[in-house]
Amino acid sequence: MTTVTTTSIPAVKAEGVGKTFPTKGGDVVALTGVELEVAAGEFVSLIGPSGCGKSTLLRLIADLDEASTGTLEIFGKPARAARVDQDYGIAFQQSGLLPWRTVAGNMALPLELHGVGAADRVTRVAELAELVGLSDFVDRYPDQLSGGMQQRVAIARALAEHPRLLLMDEPFGALDEMTREYLQSELARIAAETAAAVVFVTHSIPEAVFLSDRVVVMSPRPGRITDVIETGLGANRAEALRESPEYFAKVTEVREALHGAPVERANER
């Protein structure tokens, strides 16, 4: 278990990061010239249309793929070292739960992989289940849970080893709107409680604005960062925020950044 000794080291620091996939028809540039710094404890969303490289960037940070150019540091370490040292937790669009393990078994998987003793695992799983509100379901199997509950198990699993960085690749993308908004509030609470930095990939503008300190707007062909918008919405992410004018203003700002120009409303033409 690591404690934050200094906050001056950024959670993620990308300099000139690019990714090229070789294909039969020539190289495809998925990502180019990415300059990004995510401070410790900061919530940053990556948003953009399909093919803008937002998931690719997340996979590079997680060291699931290797950057073709540039340097990428996680807490001052190369991405590979950060992965091996388990400096981050990760959740995907699919919950990726192992169907033959119970909720408790799935939450404990990272702990098992790193040799945490059985007694400590039980304690930690109880804490995690409490954190994501699944204490009554620890003995269930994934196929007995709803999609939203499965995703909460996946988030608990990502948090198992107290990571200071949480990477999330459209974790609520496959859920219905109501479950989605509920889990967004839960995630905002959990992120505040754990003080972990979050890099959150999404294609939902309201979701990005509601959750983030900063929204990174990306654009395809080639995938790159085109704009970074500070939301300045503060620490309070209560439901009321969704109805506030500041929130709507930021949603509009992100939408305009995505479309490259102020969006004209149909009735104003």
Next chain:
Amino acid sequence: MTLREVQGPTALPNWLRFVAPVVVGILLVAVWVLAVDVLKIAPRMVPGPAAIGAELALRIGIIGDDMLITGTNALVGLLFGALLGVVLAGFAAAARPIDGMLAPLVAALAVVPIVALTPILNTMFGASSQFGRQAVAAIAAFIPVFINVLRGLRQTRPVHRDLLRASGATGWQTFRKLTLPTALPYLVTGVRIAASLAVISALVAEYFGGPADGIGTAIASYAKSGRAALAWAYVAGAIAIGLLFFLVTSLLERLVTRRSPV
């Protein structure tokens, strides 16, 4: 919460599902008794159920001994064949060149009719050894286990592989926590198919020489000497072995495949 539907719209009521096969069984026995004992129109080699039952009760000791021999041969063949299948499938899944080397060999083994090998193996290992019969059962059991396990070892989902990599799992940990459990349902399905094949092969192998014991040998010799009821009693014993293997492996399969993927 998604609870799996147990009964489809066309499912029979529970009592009917239980009673229907029993009624069919009773009807068949009634027709059988009618044809053999009442009307006496059946061929001489088809005795009535009462005669077979009487032989079975009378000779249960020796029938049991022979069942044990054939059952053991089938079990030894199944275990060795399955073990070989798992190990070779593991190698084939680990390295493409090994897969390429094994593929034609397995295809060749799969198309060789088991009866074609049996007389040769029986003669090779002599009249005092069960090894030929066990080898035949092992070859028969090997094929479905190998094919299923190899397939199962390749079924890991990308999201699970990403997860284990992101969790800093070692290669061995990934194999133990992900690849192996993913392949397990495929293994038990392979073993269930192999179990029936092993019993059939062990029994048929006895028709082509080897030691003078086992269910198959007894059926062949009593059928030739015209003791129909006793031959049929042995057939009942053979059915019991097959049923036992089928039930045990089906139960195993059910236990392992209980959890559907999400």
